[in-house]
Amino acid sequence: xxxxxxxEYVRFERWILILVxxxxxxxxxxxxSGVPVPTTRWISINIxxxxxxxxxxxxxxxxxxxSYKQLLGxxxxxxxxAHLLIAVGIILAIVTGIDNIxxxxxxxxxxxxxxxxxxxxxxxxxPIIIPLFSWLIGSVILFVTKLVKKNP
Numbered sequence: 001x002x003x004x005x006x007x008e009y010v011r012f013e014r015w016i017l018i019l020v021x022x023x024x025x026x027x028x029x030x031x032x033s034g035v036p037v038p039t040t041r042w043i044s045i046n047i048x049x050x051x052x053x054x055x056x057x058x059x060x061x062x063x064x065x066x067s068y069k070q071l072l073g074x075x076x077x078x079x080x081x082a083h084l085l086i087a088v089g090i091i092l093a094i095v096t097g098i099d100n101i102x103x104x105x106x107x108x109x110x111x112x113x114x115x116x117x118x119x120x121x122x123x124x125x126x127p128i129i130i131p132l133f134s135w136l137i138g139s140v141i142l143f144v145t146k147l148v149k150k151n152p
């Protein structure tokens with residue numbers, strides 16, 4: 001993918017992917033343990049993805065991993081991974097019939113989040129649309145990084 005192996009992308013941002021798993025499991029476990037939903041808001045996959053966006057946008061240049069194409073690849077990997085995990089959380093709720101943090105009405109516009117359209121949105125739209133939007137933002141950060149730090 002863009003001149004790099006998939007494993008290189010995973011290795012480059014492994015700590016982000018680990019934090020995504022930690023946030024996913026923590027939110028799911030805390031939510032299923034009966035802790036009120038507002039408490040789980042303190043743990044956010046979106047914050048991890050935002051940190052990953054900023055880090056990758058800067059580090060892709062400073063660590064000489066690549067440029068704009070590789071940034072898109074990195075953002076695709078982290079967003080696809082996160083949204084596929086969220087889809088698994090939604091499927092878990094559908095199969096068990098028990099709401100979790102990923103299907104709670106508070107996070108799904110007041111409606112029941114246990115539905116296959118919700119799964120489809122995270123499994124298809126999440127990994128495709130969100131990385132492209134993130135890439136636009138990340139490209140600006142990368143452009144500024146390149147202006148500020150010239151490689152010797």
